[in-house]
Amino acid sequence: MIIHLKQSVSKEEAAKLAAHSKSFHIVYEGTNVLITGSGVKEVPTSLESATDQFWVFPNDMQLSAKSYMSKKRAVKIGKNTIGGDTMNTLMIAGPCSVESEEQIRQSSELLVKNGLSTLRGGCYKPRTSPYSFQGLGLEGLKLLAKMREEFGLAVITEARDATHIEEIIEYTDVIQVGAKAMYDQGILRACAKTNKPVLIKRGFGSTLQEFVQAAEFVLAGGNENVILCERGLRTFETGTRFTLDLCGVAWLQEYTNLPIVLDPSHAMGYAYGVPSLAKACVAMGIDGLLIEVHPDPKVAKSDASQQLDHAQFEKLLGELQPVANSVGYSII
Ligand code: PEP
Ligand code: MN
Numbered sequence: 001m002i003i004h005l006k007q008s009v010s011k012e013e014a015a016k017l018a019a020h021s022k023s024f025h026i027v028y029e030g031t032n033v034l035i036t037g038s039g040v041k042e043v044p045t046s047l048e049s050a051t052d053q054f055w056v057f058p059n060d061m062q063l064s065a066k067s068y069m070s071k072k073r074a075v076k077i078g079k080n081t082i083g084g085d086t087m088n089t090l091m092i093a094g095p096c097s098v099e100s101e102e103q104i105r106q107s108s109e110l111l112v113k114n115g116l117s118t119l120r121g122g123c124y125k126p127r128t129s130p131y132s133f134q135g136l137g138l139e140g141l142k143l144l145a146k147m148r149e150e151f152g153l154a155v156i157t158e159a160r161d162a163t164h165i166e167e168i169i170e171y172t173d174v175i176q177v178g179a180k181a182m183y184d185q186g187i188l189r190a191c192a193k194t195n196k197p198v199l200i201k202r203g204f205g206s207t208l209q210e211f212v213q214a215a216e217f218v219l220a221g222g223n224e225n226v227i228l229c230e231r232g233l234r235t236f237e238t239g240t241r242f243t244l245d246l247c248g249v250a251w252l253q254e255y256t257n258l259p260i261v262l263d264p265s266h267a268m269g270y271a272y273g274v275p276s277l278a279k280a281c282v283a284m285g286i287d288g289l290l291i292e293v294h295p296d297p298k299v300a301k302s303d304a305s306q307q308l309d310h311a312q313f314e315k316l317l318g319e320l321q322p323v324a325n326s327v328g329y330s331i332i
Contacts, residue, residue, distance in 0.1 A: 001036065001040040001054070002055045003050075004032055004053040005017070005032075007052070014033045020047070023037045028222060038062075055067070063216060066255055067255075068257070069257040072258070076197070077156075077174055079152075079154070082287050087329050089324050090261075090288040091288070091289055092118045092289065093110075093293050094111070095121050096294070096301075097123075097303075098122065101146070103295055106295040108150070108151045108153055112153070116332070117332075118155075119154070119156070120155070120290065121140065123141050123157050124157075126158070132302065135160075140157070141157065141167055156174035158175070158177070159181070159187055159191075162186035162189070174199055176199045176229075182201060182214045189217065191218050191223060192221020197226075198227065199228075199229050200214050200215055201263070202231060204234045228259070228260050230261075230262050230267075240273065241267065241269020244277060244281075246280065260286055263291075264281055265303070269306050274316070275312070279319065279320060283327060289331075291313065295310060
């Protein structure tokens with residue numbers, strides 16, 4: 001259930017009304033004050049006189065549902081906007097991990113040279129093994145901030161746990177919640193308390209409903225700047241790293257109001273397949289594409305096999321623009 005309260009209802013009155021039930025949440029969305037909750041089919045009597053508009057939902061996809069807000073949400077990332085009615089596919093590119101100043105500068109130069117403005121690099125890496133490279137941590141965040149300053153790029157990096165959020169919002173523009181962290185309510189709730197864009201990656205064993213519910217945690221917690229990212233599911237197939245769920249993307253486009261980013265790099269797991277998969281993604285008319293690219297992939301400290309080198313990335317970019325144009329989009 002979502003109730004839009006009348007504009008005449010003060011914040012104090014709204015808080016009192018929301019306190020009527022433990023399952024009600026109060027959400028401030030722009031100038032609107034909303035009460036969300038579940039298991040309610042009609043406006044509770046206690047809220048009747050304060051109610052302006054009322055929605056019911058068949059499940060816990062509420063604030064992210066197109067049936068609530070038919071217009072796609074727009075999220076500002078640096079000087080760009082992702083989603084809304086932009087008809088742009090935002091290229092979010094960079095190495096899997098920030099490894100050194102020299103490396104991340106080369107990545108930044110590649111983006112600038114190609115007219116791109118959104119750099120991604122991991123500093124807190126959620127590795128499966130404790131013996132693998134774990135990321136540069138705060139030192140990496142400072143390098144990203146330096147690149148942001150020098151090159152005017154927007155930067156995005158992932159939070160491995162809730163204690164990273166403060167640092168990440170100080171140094172970067174977008175918080176990435178990784179696939180393994182999608183169920184981590186500590187991270188989601190901490191993201192909800194900021195007003196930074198949050199890019200949530202779908203867990204590789206998560207249903208679409210669970211995925212949008214992770215987004216609901218951030219939306220219902222008061223942060224409207226949520227972006228979904230499909231990055232592949234674990235299936236019986238072992239030839240590729242994961243299986244990119246394009247059916248799921250069509251479902252998200254049909255039923256949610258959130259900008260959607262696709263990540264063919266993690267789905268494929270091997271650089272050879274990334275360009276063709278990326279073209280398939282862009283042909284779906286998507287809001288963003290996440291591509292891992294490294295100055296020298298063979299020495300990359302994480303995800304070496306899937307990262308494109310700079311020449312491969314530039315070739316792909318040239319091939320993607322006409323595909324995007326054919327569905328009315330532009331790569332930016
Ligand atoms: C990453 O983006 O580098 C990453 C670790 O991705 P995922 O969370 O999708 O595995
Ligand atoms: Mn990676």
